[in-house]
Each structure stands twice: as C-alpha cells, then as structure tokens.
Amino acid sequence: MAHDSTYRPRSAFTRWLDSRLPIMRLAHDSFVDFPTPKNLNYWWTFGGILTFCLVVQIVSGIVLAMHYVPHVDFAFASVEHIMRNVNYGWLIRYIHANGASMFFLAVYIHMFRGLYFGSYKEPREVLWIIGVLIYILMMATAFLGYVLPWGQMSFWAATVITNLFCAMPCVGDVILSWLIGGFAVDNPTLNRFFSLHYLLPFLIFGAVMLHIWALHVPGNNNPAGIDVKGPQDTIPFHPYYTVKDGFALSVFVILFALIVFYAPNILGHPDNYIPADFLNTPEHIVPEWYFLPFYAVLRGVPDLLFIPAKLAGIIVMFLCIITLFLVPWLDFSKVRSARYRPLYKQFFWLFVIACVALGWAGAQSPEGLALWVARIATVYYLAFFWIIMPLLSVIETPKKVPDSISKSVLGGASSSAEPAPAE
C-alpha cells in the first residue's frame, strides 16, 4: 500500500463489510483520499478519459452484438439493419465506430505524455509495460472489429493483415491458414474474429485494472518529474482531480459528440459501404488513421541485405512496437521530465513530428515524396529510441530540477517547512 488508509466505515453495515471484503476501503483509498501530486496538468486527465472510452466501447459493443450476425451472408445486411431498423442503432453504431478513433486519439496523447514527462522511468517501468500491452490489445481489438461489417475495406483489411503472417519463413502458410480457417478469408475467419473481438476488451479491462494497480503503488508521476516528498506535495484525488478529470472528460465528450452527430463518417472509408467482394480489391486501400504510421513503415522498408522487402517491412514494423517495451531501459537519464532536459525536449518534438509524418505518408501512395518521408521518419523513429535516448542519458546536462513539487508550484516562495518523513 502506497499510503496509510484513511477509510473509516461510518455505519454498522460498512464496518461489517470492511472486515470481510474491504472493497469500500479500496475504492476510498484509490479514488477518494488517494494522495496525488498537486501539480498535475490537463495532460494527466487522459487516464480517466481512456477508462471512459473503454466503458463506452464495451457497452455499445455489447448492444451491437445483440443485433449483429457474424456470418458472411448476413453480416453486412445486419449492420445496415442496425443503421435503419434498430431503435437508435445508427447512434450506437456511430458511437462505437468513432469511439475507437476517440480511444486511439486519447491513448496517443496519453503515450506522448508519458514519453515527455518520463513517466516510464523507475519506479514505473511495470506500469509502462502494462500500458504498452494494453495498446497492443487495443490495436488487435480495433482491427478485429473493423472486419466485422464485412464491407470491402473490412474484407481486404482482414486479407492484408493476416497475410503479414505468411511472410514468416517456412511456417508462414501453415500459420496463415490456421489463423483464417481456410484457403482465404471467409466465414470461419469472420466467426472467429467476432468471438475474439468480444473477448479482447475484457482482457483490456483486466489489464487496465493492473495498470491502475501498478500506478497506485508508486503514485502518479507529475510535470516536474520529481518524487512526492511529503503531504505538502499532494492533494486528495477527490474532489480535486475528480473535478479536473470531469471537466476534461466533458470537453472530450463534446468533441466526440460533434463527430458522432455531425460527421460520423469523416474517419471512415466509403468503400466499406460496399459489401465484401473477394474478387475485387478497392482501388485505394488504407487502414484507419490510427494505424497509418505503422502502415507507412510496413510499406516503406526496402530490401534489407538478404531480407526481402516483404519480410523486412514486417520486422521493422513489429520492431517499432516492441521497442516501446524497452523504453524504461533505453532512457536511463535520472531526470524524468523533459522540462528539465533541454536536448531531450527537442528530440521528443522531432519524434512527434516523425510520427505525424509517418501518418501522413501512410495515407499517400507509396511513391515519390511520401515514400521517402516514410523512410526517413522510420529511421528517426527507431533512432530516437535506440540511439538518441541512450546517448542523451549520458551526454545531456539537465537543468536544475525543483527541490520539491510544492516549490515548483509556488515558484520558490515556498514555506520553509521541513518535508514530512516519507510514509
């Protein structure tokens, strides 16, 4: 336990419950009187927003599964049935489809926040690793869900992504036919994708519980990136951060609602309103926006030495993802926050630009400028983690970090009170 419990049961029943299942105590200590650094900014509200996104996706998804039919002959029609016949079906489907985009928007901000403020560093390595696992589970879930409407983009996304596996030497073909349950993507594929799409969100939910657990042991990092030194550095989670998170969530939901009600198809592809046709591939096939950077990496990599481009692209793409697991050890600078790391800060923003450039390149035809942008950005992406991070850990001279969170908030005019002993 990261702090002493301040829970005091008020009634006979809660006293009785507390000695048997201290769930009220857990909730109180985790979300009411949880000591939280007093300097968290709005970039710290995305954890709550992401929890909201997960709940929205699970609730709307369970509802859609009541009306959807996972069979190649009925899937497309059942989605149209949801749009036209089911009461508020259009709303719930648009919430679910755009909810995935909002989920990724929030998770990318959350991840960049972690990278900027060094939230992955000791003692939060496990917290970061669970976060990367959640991100990978999210990508799998989003891909599986995208296949379900069984439109043209669904079908060809399923074909292309499962074909990644056949680039594996020797066993590729065997694994591919095991994955899709046939010679090509067909009804068995759709059926199992539906089953897994229903399963994975609950694994994400479990991983989120672990993520929050791993957060609550060391407590939050903060914009100054320095440790909490005593009670004067913290405020209770409730009401201070419930209100702040609530406000940020409201703003986020307004954006969400604007998309759902006024531009529900702006992030989609018209071709997915054409039923799947296994004899015709759409002319322009691109993934959803949140996969574009990795898609650009996949297409951009040329033959590398003796490795053919097909396999090389897949290896580099997976490397880009796997690398995230190692960030806590690739960056061993003792200073967490980029506020006090003048060089890291600049390379960080270049990294953000590289990711956006990859996203842009992923949406273009893989030729000319876009191809070279993709290649350069891919090199920078990997260099940022594998070369720049370790190098800066050694050569960078950080600025002086504040003595305490209190001092950083009050701008040096802090009380001279001795920090209370750590608990």
Next chain:
Amino acid sequence: MADTTIGGHEGGDANRRDFLYIATSAAAGVGGVLALWPFVDQMNPSADVQALSTTQVDLSPIEVGQTVKVVWQKKPVFIRHRSAEQIESARNVDIDDLPDPQSDEARVQQPQWLVVVGVCTHLGCIPDSDPDNERSKYNGWFCPCHGSDYDTSGRIRLGPAPENLPVPPYEFTGETEILIG
C-alpha cells in the same frame, strides 16, 4: 477568496459554489439518463419488426363454417365465417353463467365474422378449431394442452383458462377485407 454569498435570504448559507455544484450535478444526472435511453430503447422491437405489426386479410375465399388461421405479429389469429346456427348458439347463452362474461355482440363487428387471437389464455398453446363437436362441447376450439374449451364466440366455457380468446384490434377496409392491428 471573494465573498460569493448570494443575497441574504433566510437559511442563507447557499453560495455560488453550492449553486455550481448542484447545477453541474443536475446537468450530469439529466444528461446521463438521457444518454442511457438509446441503450435501453434499442432492445424494443425494431422498425422491421414494427413493419409487420399489421396483417391484411381477404375474407372472400372463406366459406361459411370454415375457419382460417392467419399470422398477426407472429401470433395465430383465428377467423371463422360463422353459420347462422353458430351465431345463434353464441348468442343463446346466459352471460352470467360464463367464466369471463362477455356478450357475443361485443366480440364481433359483423356477426358472421369472428376474429380472435388463437392463443390459449391458460398457458399459451394454440387451441384446435373444432366446429364438429369432436372434442369441444361448444363447437368452438379445444386446447390440446390442458383441455380448455372455447365456444363459437371464442369464449372460455370449460377448463383452466381464465379468459376468453382476445379479440385483436381490426377494421373492415372493404366489403370482405379486414386489417388486423
């Protein structure tokens, strides 16, 4: 902090912060309930189900004495073209003796056409039409499940069923055509 007390009405602790607190909670509460409604309503019958909520029936091919079953809202509806004797026997009863007292006149729009929902009011089986008096003592319908016996007006006469076969809403849209529902 500035003094934010709202003018001095009695009991006057209400301040600006209380107002904001209550207004925010109220907006969140009402918004939450409204946002929940689509997720509840989606389980109600969808538009394609609602579209099947009426059934049009051409009565002209139905001979005197003949009973047909039509489907209305996934339930059987019995339409019997009653003979004079059947009408007579339906009307020639002491209403007070019936388990579920109702006059035949109240159950038909035109005496020769009886339209009732064919679901036994006991436990939901479909009674057999029995104008020839084989099992039904009252020449109406006999439920094979638990022996409920309905007369030529579809009223319960014997057995465990508590109520008469219900008359669905319908109207004559032509000389020999009805719209059920």
